[in-house]
Amino acid sequence: xxxxxxxxxxxxxxxxxxxYKELFRLYYARLVVFANKYTSDSMVAEDLVGDLFKHIWExxxxxxxxxxxxxxxxxxxxxKCLNYxxxxxxxxxxxxxxxxxxxxxxTFQNYLVEEEVHHKIWQAIHNLPExxxxxxxxxxxxxxxxxxxxxxxxxxxxxxxxxKKRALKLLREALGDVIYSILLVSF
Numbered sequence: 029x030x031x032x033x034x035x036x037x038x039x040x041x042x043x044x045x046x047x048y049k050e051l052f053r054l055y056y057a058r059l060v061v062f063a064n065k066y067t068s069d070s071m072v073a074e075d076l077v078g079d080l081f082k083h084i085w086e087x088x089x090x091x092x093x094x095x096x097x098x099x100x101x102x103x104x105x106x107x108k109c110l111n112y113x114x115x116x117x118x119x120x121x122x123x124x125x126x127x128x129x130x131x132x133x134x135t136f137q138n139y140l141v142e143e144e145v146h147h148k149i150w151q152a153i154h155n156l157p158e159x160x161x162x163x164x165x166x167x168x169x170x171x172x173x174x175x176x177x178x179x180x181x182x183x184x185x186x187x188x189x190x191x192k193k194r195a196l197k198l199l200r201e202a203l204g205d206v207i208y209s210i211l212l213v214s215f
Contacts, residue, residue, distance in 0.1 A: 037097055041088045048088075052081055055098070057169065058150055059105045062143075066109035076108045102143075152202040160195035163188055 040047040056077060063073035080101075084091065093100045153161060162181075166172040167188075174192070178185045 034097075037091075037093065041091060043088070048085055051084075055101050056081065058146060059101060061146060062102060063105050063109050066106065067112065072112065073109075076112055077105060080104055080108055148203060152199050155202065156195050156198055160191050160198065163191040164195040164199075167192055 036044075036047045036050070040051065059077045059080070060070070060073045063076050064070050067073050067076070153164065156164060163177060166177050166180075167174060172180075174188050175185055178188045181188070
């Protein structure tokens with residue numbers, strides 16, 4: 029997977045929207061998956077990550093990133109999630125206990141393993157032929173129905189089904205059975 033260089037970060041700080049859009053394209057989906065592990069609510073996860081990117085753009089000139097930009101993004105996402113969860117007026121004691129248990133269970137090693145698996149999955153998705161990737165992302169990630177995709181793209185439902193089947197076949201070949209199974213469970 030492509031990463032953002034320090035030169036690109038410098039250009040973004042100077043107002044380069046193309047770099048900012050590339051940053052968004054590279055990391056948004058991965059950060060939403062990561063945030064969803066904390067919030068257990070994909071809509072909230074999307075909002076929090078969207079807010080993070082908005083904040084990055086608005087404060088770009090004053091960003092002081094030490095170390096990896098990717099690590100900065102994931103740490104910032106985690107902090108946004110924890111702040112969100114702390115701000116909730118949790119009435120349900122079981123939910124509070126679950127949150128505390130999840131907080132204790134998320135270790136750095138587990139995160140690294142999960143991140144590597146997600147990285148391989150997103151890399152495989154990114155490497156799909158464009159039409160296969162578009163159909164796969166719309167249907168599997170964004171939950172758009174196949175007939176709706178066919179209508180939006182102006183092609184037959186048979187073409188959409190073929191593209192999805194091809195995408196799944198290519199992903200299985202690229203990921204192997206174990207990671208492919210994780211992909212299917214994740215989405």
